[in-house]
Amino acid sequence: MQMSQEVFGQFRRKRLLIAITVAALVLILTLAFRFMEEKSRIEQQSHIFANNAIQRFDRLFSPLDVAANNTLGLVGLSCEQVRFPLIEKLASLQTVRTIVLVNNDTLYCSSLSGAGNLSFSHYYPELAVNNQRMMLSTDQQLLKGSPVLLFWTPQDTDNHSGILQVINIEMMSNYLLEPTLPWVERAIFNVGDKSLEYGNPMVEQALPSEDEVTWQESSLRYPFSITLFGPAPTRLALMTMPSQLPLALLLSLLMGYIVWLATASRMSLSWQISYGINAREFMVYCQPLINSRSGDCDGIELLLRWHTPRQGWIPPDVFIPLAERQDLIAPLTRFVLSEVARHLPLLPTCPTFHIAINVAASHFHQHQIIDDLRRLWWPENPVPQLIVELTERDALPEVDQRVVACLHTLGVKLAIDDFGTGHSSLSYLKTLSPDVLKIDKVFTAAIGTDAINATVTDMVISLAQRLNISLVAEGVETEEQATYLREKGVDVLQGYFYARPMPLGDFPDWLSSHKTLLFA
Structure with missing residues (x-):
């Protein structure tokens, strides 16, 4: 957009x-x-x-x-x-x-x-x-x-x-x-x-x-x-x-x-991002992750939204790539961590409940992500499982791949976001040993319409199952897509078909209503 x-x-x-x-x-x-x-x-x-x-x-x-x-x-x-x-x-x-x-x-x-x-x-x-x-x-x-x-x-x-x-x-x-x-x-x-x-x-x-x-x-x-x-x-x-x-x-x-x-306009927007961080114009949203077998909500993915009184709502696909290029993505990630840590008492206190957060490859440099987790996340003694979703806009250098091993040692799971659309996805499966692969919404949208992309989706599902890696499908918007992915053995579904992104503070009410519907 x-x-x-x-x-x-x-x-x-x-x-x-x-x-x-x-x-x-x-x-x-x-x-x-x-x-x-x-x-x-x-x-x-x-x-x-x-x-x-x-x-x-x-x-x-x-x-x-x-x-x-x-x-x-x-x-x-x-x-x-x-x-x-x-x-x-x-x-x-x-x-x-x-x-x-x-x-x-x-x-x-x-x-x-x-x-x-x-x-x-x-x-x-x-x-x-x-x-x-x-x-x-x-x-x-x-x-x-x-x-x-x-x-x-x-x-x-x-x-x-x-x-x-x-x-x-x-x-x-x-x-x-x-x-x-x-x-x-x-x-x-x-x-x-x-x-x-x-x-x-x-x-x-x-x-x-x-x-x-x-x-x-x-x-x-x-x-x-x-x-x-x-x-x-x-x-x-x-x-x-x-x-x-x-x-x-x-x-x-x-x-x-x-x-x-x-x-230039990008530089101007980067200044707006810096100002927005200091002025707390950013808001943390979340989107539920639905267990494809039971229909329960197994977790949430944290999303960042930006509303400024100067330009109104600015979509993530505009400010996120720019923030990554301007070295502002790490401060945004820290803001998300601090907000979810503050809302932990409102979230399910269950070790099987997952909280997924997107982290850019640049945030892995010099153990920054580990330092931030130690400072913002673990002091709150969280019970839910944390999943770090690695975005693939930039390659992760070999020296930073050691940080991934450190995250595994600390009990943090690793997910590769938008699998199949980013940088060196197949090599990541070997070097990073991810716990979760997220099927990009482009492949989900192709189900029932695009034979080539549907074939790629089947290959990704088969590859993940052979490697014993959990699968999350993004962008599920129709019953047909949900049924297809469920039959193919995809573990977790995410998309507008189940719930739109919502402010993090609204999630407890949504979760209560969702359980009511399940047991109705």
Whole structure:
């Protein structure tokens, strides 16, 4: 039985909606990912610029630091003795304008102007009193008004003697702080609360404009920091989005097409099956198994029915094969086991009463069926005989045939369902040693009408009787078929002639009425 065109139409609309939704999400996520990636790259570039600038300044100050420490031995000597050595030292330090010796809080000797007598703590309290090692200032001797950096190296802890180097910081900052557009528009060298900006000869505090953001990195070796001003990374990243749109659009269309292919009607139905299991839309039905000789009900076969509020009743010949192909048949079988275990108190407590359940070949893999029986069936201490009906849509691998032997050891009987229509039926008789063969309803329907199929039915019956295997005939719908099968020695009959499939909870009432008819 095929699904109606309405159901297929619903699946196609769902597929289209899912494909469009996925394509839109992929487009949004791709652009968002590229946006975040570009934003992160811009921020990283700014930090790299600041770190590189700090490393360059550190490399600039390091030889000055070494030179100052090597010159500390001149402190205290007279200016006439040390001036020429200071000039020689100055010649080797290209970035230094002048070197000044400080002794007992007095600036007493300069490589530029010679001897002097100025108070160090008065002119440079940040260095002398606040114990700073660097200070931004303006030159008052050589190039008046130009920015300089005072680099202080004390001789002792009292901070009253040492070497003071005056560095041409404007030249260095113009060389080392050149901004890298577009992510760095302004670069500033900071010492304490004073700043020197690239391209600006004034020593003053630098502030960002309204649309600029700030990054700042500090040196770990010397008391200075680098501040960068530039456009917000968000704005720069957004400016790159038009160039990212073609690739994102192509990727979204590709993903939408893949989803459209993946959510074909069968895939859609498989999703419905998964949802139906969780929503308990499936129901367990049963069909009586009638003893052909006595007319008693010897057992039931468990059947699965599916009613969904979305599509109504969906026939088993649609969802069962699909569930097998989508590896969903095992969860359905577990659902049937749990339901029949729950209804055991309503069923006859007789060891000759049979409960048959269909199990796909895939459920035998890695002893899954045995594990499920141990978890769902045997804890209920069932009295009726369990029969596992092996469906033949797929071949049972040799490794899983050992599971059948384990089932026999545990007292579970094996039936081969739809015998003669499936895979390697004759080989199964040898390798699986089944207890029951079920004659497919196709052969039952051929009784009295189709000479070829009727002959096949007789051969199957004869083969089973020679091998001492019980027979169950499915699809018995007429008195003629029932009589024919009874005369041929078929043990159990099943079909609409006796009873239609019914909800498992209705079986006790049917069984009572059936016994009443037998004894009437």
